[in-house]
Structures are given as C-alpha cells and as structure tokens.
C-alpha cells in the first residue's frame with residue numbers, strides 16, 4: 001500500500017480500514033480479516049467503543065505493531081488539557097500499545113479554549129505517545145484558527161465522496177501541506193448507485209466501490225472504507241494498483257454536490 005508523508009517521521013498508508021459502528025466480536029473479526037487481506041491502517045475513535053476489540057484483532061493477527069498505522073480520536077467535548085492527557089493514556093491501555101500513530105480532534109469545539117488542546121497534543125507528541133497530530137471535521141476557519149495557535153496539523157479527516165467532493169478544502173489542504181482523509185468514502189453506500197459510476201465500473205471491469213476509492217486516492221487523499229464482510233473488505237482492497245484515466249477522474253469530479261451525511265447537532269460547519 002502506497003504511503004503519504006504526514007510529518008518528517010511519519011507516513012500514512014493511503015488506504016485504511018474504517019471501524020465506525022463495528023463493536024465486539026464483529027469488530028474483532030472484521031479488523032482481523034482486514035489485516036489478513038493486507039490493510040495496515042486502522043481508523044477508530046474513542047466514540048466507537050471498539051479499542052479493545054481492535055487490540056485483540058491486532059494481537060491475534062500476528063502482524064507487528066510497527067507495521068500497523070493506528071488512528072484514534074479525542075471526542076469533541078473532551079478537549080480540555082487534563083481530559084486529553086488522561087484519555088490518551090486510557091487509549092494506550094485499551095489499544096494495548098505504547099503509542100498512537102495519529103491522534104485527531106474528532107470535531108471542533110469552540111467552547112473549549114484551543115490553547116488547552118494545543119498544549120496537550122503538543123506534549124503528547126513531544127513525549128512520543130502520539131507520532132502525528134490531526135483533526136477531523138474542521139472547516140477552513142477552524143483549520144486557520146488552530147494553525148495560528150501553533151497546532152501542527154498533519155491531517156484533516158473529512159467526509160468526502162463523489163457527491164461531496166470538497167474542492168475548496170483540497171486547495172486549502174494542499175497549500176498548508178495537510179493530508180486529507182476521506183471518511184464515509186462510499187457515502188455509506190449512497191454513492192454506489194450513481195449512473196456514471198456504474199458505467200465506469202463496467203468500463204474498467206471493477207466494482208463501483210473500487211472506482212470511488214481509486215478516484216479518491218488518485219487525488220492523494222487517504223480513503224478509509226468500512227465493511228463487516230470479507231467480500232467487501234477484499235473488494236475494497238482491489239482499489240489499489242490500477243488507475244482510472246484522467247478524463248474519467250474529471251468526469252467523476254463533475255458529480256459534485258453537497259450530500260453531507262454526517263452532520264450532528266454539535267457540528268460547526270457554518271463557522
């Protein structure tokens with residue numbers, strides 16, 4: 001799996017495995033299958049309540065810890081200094097590891113002073129508890145505030161798929177050397193029936209899901225599809241090692257749209 005550079009010491013595999021809504025045995029099995037198939041990047045969050053299941057899957061897989069890239073996230077109302085420090089320690093225990101590759105602020109929260117969050121993340125990074133710092137669901141204003149505050153943002157994990165293709169954010173992230181990660185890359189299944197994508201799947205003898213993931217990765221954006229079935233986990237891994245033609249990439253770009261699926265009440269996209 002190809003990597004993208006996050007900071008001078010850390011690279012992130014361009015394809016990862018999402019674990020939202022997977023818990024317990026289902027999660028352990030899915031992550032085990034993903035590791036067996038060849039995924040080396042697992043995306044989780046405190047909120048998903050599956051750290052322990054993931055730790056068990058990793059242990060049972062026999063894959064060395066240093067060969068796996070682990071991302072987790074601080075929940076949006078836990079961004080005070082003491083909360084971040086104690087949560088990060090708890091994550092290490094739950095994940096049965098002594099470091100986290102990438103720790104994200106799950107959602108922006110302007111009610112908590114950013115200085116506190118920045119201090120905690122910076123200390124964790126200096127101590128080697130986390131290898132890279134990132135955020136999620138930040139718009140350009142949130143990113144600008146945090147960058148001005150000195151947060152060393154290497155990654156912004158955002159909802160991204162053909163029907164929500166975030167052109168402005170791509171431009172901003174490129175300018176500031178922030179790697180983007182596409183979450184809900186399949187729009188939780190909603191984009192799998194778009195006629196153009198069905199056409200392209202036929203043209204390339206690929207699944208629609210592979211076409212979408214290949215399109216995302218063609219932009220040097222990380223994709224983290226989730227599935228609980230071996231068939232889909234394998235299918236999605238086949239999005240690697242082939243390329244859509246430039247003219248077809250541009251056609252998919254034209255789908256555009258504002259089909260945002262993840263928009264909780266506390267989201268702050270209008271800032």
Ligand SMILES: NC(=O)c1ccc[n+]([C@@H]2O[C@H](COP(=O)([O-])OP(=O)(O)OC[C@H]3O[C@@H](n4cnc5c(N)ncnc54)[C@H](OP(=O)(O)O)[C@@H]3O)[C@@H](O)[C@H]2O)c1
Nearest residue numbers: 018019020183184185186187188209225226227228229232
């Ligand atoms: N930072 C955030 O706020 C945030 C928010 C949402 C998600 N995420 C992350 O992004 C990951 C992915 O997003 P997501 O879970 O929302 O949705 P997604 O990956 O876009 O879609 C998952 C759905 O697509 C189906 N699917 C997967 N592969 C398929 C294939 N090859 N063919 C047909 N259907 C397929 C799955 O079916 P089955 O379940 O039947 O296998 C599942 O219902 C999450 O798991 C999580 O790690 C982050």
